[in-house]
Amino acid sequence: MTKTETTPPPNFIRNIIDEDLKEDKYKGRVHTRFPPEPNGYLHIGHAKSICLNFGLAAEYGGLCNLRFDDTNPTKEEEEYVESIKEDVRWLGFDWGDRLHYASDYFEQLYEYALMLIRKGKAYVDDLSAEEIRSHRGTLTEPGKESPHRNRPVEESLDLFERMRAGEFEDGSRVLRAKIDMASPNLNMRDPVMYRVLHAHHQMTGDEWCIYPMYDFTHGQSDSIEGITHSICTLEFEDHRPLYDWFLDELEIYHPRQIEFSRLNLSHMVMSKRRLLELVVGGHVEGWNDPRMPTISGLRRRGYTPESIRKFCEKIGVAKRDSMVDIAFLEHCLREDLNKRASRVMAVLRPLRLVIDNYPEDRGEELEAQNNPEDAGMGKRKVPFSRVLYIEQEDFMEDPPKKFYRLAPGREVRLRYGYYITCVDVVKDEKSGQVKELHCTYDPETRGGWAPDGRKVKATLHWVSAAHALEAEVRLYDHLFTKENPNDLKEGEDFKDYLNPKSRETLGSCRVEPSLAGAGPGSQFQFERLGYFCVDSVDSSEDKLVFNRTVTLRDAWAKIKKSGKKQQ
Ligand code: ATP
Ligand code: MG
Numbered sequence: 001m002t003k004t005e006t007t008p009p010p011n012f013i014r015n016i017i018d019e020d021l022k023e024d025k026y027k028g029r030v031h032t033r034f035p036p037e038p039n040g041y042l043h044i045g046h047a048k049s050i051c052l053n054f055g056l057a058a059e060y061g062g063l064c065n066l067r068f069d070d071t072n073p074t075k076e077e078e079e080y081v082e083s084i085k086e087d088v089r090w091l092g093f094d095w096g097d098r099l100h101y102a103s104d105y106f107e108q109l110y111e112y113a114l115m116l117i118r119k120g121k122a123y124v125d126d127l128s129a130e131e132i133r134s135h136r137g138t139l140t141e142p143g144k145e146s147p148h149r150n151r152p153v154e155e156s157l158d159l160f161e162r163m164r165a166g167e168f169e170d171g172s173r174v175l176r177a178k179i180d181m182a183s184p185n186l187n188m189r190d191p192v193m194y195r196v197l198h199a200h201h202q203m204t205g206d207e208w209c210i211y212p213m214y215d216f217t218h219g220q221s222d223s224i225e226g227i228t229h230s231i232c233t234l235e236f237e238d239h240r241p242l243y244d245w246f247l248d249e250l251e252i253y254h255p256r257q258i259e260f261s262r263l264n265l266s267h268m269v270m271s272k273r274r275l276l277e278l279v280v281g282g283h284v285e286g287w288n289d290p291r292m293p294t295i296s297g298l299r300r301r302g303y304t305p306e307s308i309r310k311f312c313e314k315i316g317v318a319k320r321d322s323m324v325d326i327a328f329l330e331h332c333l334r335e336d337l338n339k340r341a342s343r344v345m346a347v348l349r350p351l352r353l354v355i356d357n358y359p360e361d362r363g364e365e366l367e368a369q370n371n372p373e374d375a376g377m378g379k380r381k382v383p384f385s386r387v388l389y390i391e392q393e394d395f396m397e398d399p400p401k402k403f404y405r406l407a408p409g410r411e412v413r414l415r416y417g418y419y420i421t422c423v424d425v426v427k428d429e430k431s432g433q434v435k436e437l438h439c440t441y442d443p444e445t446r447g448g449w450a451p452d453g454r455k456v457k458a459t460l461h462w463v464s465a466a467h468a469l470e471a472e473v474r475l476y477d478h479l480f481t482k483e484n485p486n487d488l489k490e491g492e493d494f495k496d497y498l499n500p501k502s503r504e505t506l507g508s509c510r511v512e513p514s515l516a517g518a519g520p521g522s523q524f525q526f527e528r529l530g531y532f533c534v535d536s537v538d539s540s541e542d543k544l545v546f547n548r549t550v551t552l553r554d555a556w557a558k559i560k561k562s563g564k565k566q567q
Helices: 014-020 046-058 078-090 102-118 128-133 153-165 218-224 233-248 272-280 295-301 305-317 326-340 555-562
Strands: 030-036 063-068 099-101 122-125 174-177 191-195 210-212 229-233 255-261 264-267 321-325 340-345 350-355 365-367 380-385 387-391 411-416 419-427 434-442 469-476 502-512 523-524 530-534 544-550
Touching: 014 218, 014 255, 030 544, 046 063, 046 078, 046 264, 046 295, 046 305, 063 102, 078 502, 099 102, 099 218, 102 122, 102 153, 102 174, 102 191, 102 210, 102 218, 102 233, 122 153, 122 321, 128 174, 153 174, 153 191, 174 233, 174 272, 191 419, 218 233, 255 350, 264 523, 295 544, 305 544, 321 326, 326 387, 326 530, 326 544, 326 555, 350 544, 502 544
Parallel strands: 030 063, 063 099, 229 255, 264 321, 340 523, 350 434, 469 544
Antiparallel strands: 122 174, 174 191, 191 210, 350 387, 365 380, 411 419, 419 434, 469 502, 523 530, 530 544
16 A cells, blocks of 8 residues: 555554565455444444444454444344444445345354364253353352263253254353363353243344354454454453454454554443443433434434544544544544535524614615625525614623623624624613614615724624524533543442533524525534524424534634643
8 A cells, every 4th residue: 555645644454454465464455344242323433433344444444344243132133234334435435245144143142152062061050041151260269160061062052952942941051162270261161152042033033043243253253254463452452362352262263453542532421331321311301312422312402423423533543442532533524524514603591682783674785794704605695683682791781891793882793794883772671671673774884884984892703583494403511520430439329420512502593594495414513502403393384493513613623722622
């Protein structure tokens, strides 16, 4: 491969691959795979693994498979399979004709198991799961051998065949590898290879009533598919000797396993078990709730595939567990949206503003730029009239020193419009709340500049009341208040740290009329307010609904500047 300007920086995985290529270890092949278990939706941690596996394959002109590791029929579902395929495609990757299921190999795995029994390397055990656990020993104490460990090969063969034939109840017998009950690595203490489980499988139906354990499936599946570099997360480091043992005893092709550290995000949980708990418990709207770290949640929130890929590239890969600040993910998103999102004006909490000296029957169209970063994105017309809405928080009756926006007697600029001066404030008699502002405008300042050169200190966004569209806008904050909701004291639950203010819904926002008919997922920058997208679930022709993807304030830049935290 030729290194180019765009070649990502080296990391320890690339170094290993480079070395293997130099030594011609796999005949010049690079073949990776992404192996999800279809027991939930993919999250941003999976995206790291997807970008790594598909990315390396693309970089080295190799191949990457998508393989469902579907050995747990009771927890797996077709819905998850479909969502995973959709998410991988959306991220921009293609497995071509290499879509596989571990269940495709059930027959082969069964044959492998028979081979090990015949070699005297596996035996059927009649102990219960509970007994096996109590015989297992601890890190400091060796385990205890099962009384069935040395039963004759013929007996194990017969029992295993009868396990498959459906003669035994769930949990009554298992097949175990015969390795070493005194091994310092607990994974090597005669691990279970097969269990009896009378359960319907989403791919193989009722064909099987015994299922291989993940540890007896994963390594062999990689071997069958001719994977060269089997990249997985650190918790599998201790399983590697077991995978090696299986492959060596079976005398089959041996991929190279490489472990890297999982991605953890601050203010977030990532395990599928916990995410499922949030979904089932109704703490979020579903797997695709815009507050979730799932790919489908991020997509609905307005994340782009490019921003996620960039994030995954920038965090790199390492061997050490780390926590990435969620502000860094948002930073990568802002950089991307800044380039692609059209600027528009929207008012989240409207305050009516009447321009007294602007004729009632008049209206005009002002020219606005779609993206100051990119003149190629063109211009548009924004209607202006006598009655406008501005943001409630852009006015203060009694402003403190550093408040430069609108106040009684003060002049400010309306974006793309005129200079206006506040001349009167109308309040609700009972509550004392400001209901309406009266202003005058200076007709000489069209376009936002005064010919006499006088300056104003603030520029406000606005919409024309008669032309604006109503919209619902949802603002989001971190799903968890605690930086690491996985770090719990005894008696605490991660859900104790759910942020009660993680979503705020504003029902009567106003957006400029150019947003009429904006399709699901389309993205905009609402000037001064952040990046927003049309909600793909709840928005319709009759009702516009927006999600705030992210604010404009780059918390990451601040963190970096202060030097307090490093990602
Ligand atoms: P979880 O613990 O979140 O339930 P998992 O590891 O059980 O995830 P799998 O479906 O087995 O989920 O994961 C598929 C692949 O994605 C594996 O190779 C796994 O190592 C990788 N992966 C899962 N979570 C992360 C993460 N947080 N960071 C990086 N890679 C991950
Ligand atoms: Mg897993």
